[in-house]
Amino acid sequence: MIKQILSHEKALVKDTIFKLSTANNVSVDIPVTLISGLKPGATFTIIAGIHGMEYPTIMSLIEFKKEIDPKKLSGNLVIIPIVNVESFYKRTPFINPLDGLNLNRVFPGNAKGSITEVMADFFTTQVFPVTDVLLDMHGGDVSEDLIPFICYYNNKELKKQTELSARLSQISGFDTIVSYSYILPADKPAQYAFKQAVRQGITALSIEIGKLGSWKQAEVVATKQAIYRMMAELKMYENKNVKPATPPRIMYDKQVYVAVPDQGIFYSSLKAGDTVIKDTEIGFITDIFGNRIKTIIAPESGVVLYKIGTPPVNVGETLFCIAINSEAK
Structure with missing residues (x-):
């Protein structure tokens, strides 16, 4: 359906609803x-709201889609501002309230x-099959404190796509770039949306901006400017009000994750962007009576890319993501 519309109509702006249903008639x-x-060109797919409470990127796409003049566009745009509409309106972090599953874990x-x-x-x-470049946009959900960053998978098997993802990241205007290792055995599911796109041979990257379920207009503007810069780099569209960005200041190519060991109440004086030192205390967990039950120790030195920013924590959740620049060591 998407392919048919894009291949037959030019200078088109079409808002449409795709209704999906299960065998037992649950629909979205x-x-x-x-x-x-x-003019001909790439097909650039931009999505937000896989998690319905990640607001800055959702709001940016709602604004962005109204700003594009199709007569000045080369190629196609596929814009999905709110993937998980049920989560958005029900204000449920991470999961789809219709079945309790996290969409970014089932690809x-x-x-x-x-x-x-x-x-x-x-x-x-x-x-994904009609997509040349995918931008999958996220942000700090209601429980997450994070620093704004742009990221891509370092897939050494698809060098051309990886090089383009890196270049789009570098010109985006985000100060922080994160490169994830791409390790995906053939018999393992991708789980994540933009990792699935990479598996399918698509140039793919992701933005993370905003925190703790809030949004600011400055974050919306920064996100839109990043998209316009990418479109200019892809020779799709030029917005003369958006200037080239200064080069990114920070590059991280390794991540260490700290999982929640016990359910309880989390305390930490650290915030996203702070530096941590290996083997030092970075927080602690108490029971519901306030008794300390677990001390959290930094497994590596690095910078807090994101962390849980609210008191309640559950076993297995990502408590901290510590980002590392391996070349700086």
């Missing part, structure tokens, strides 16, 4: 804006599965 609506330019999905798995299958089979 996915809002999609298709913009086709007058490639299953056309015969629960509604979240059907949604992932829709992207895997209908959205």
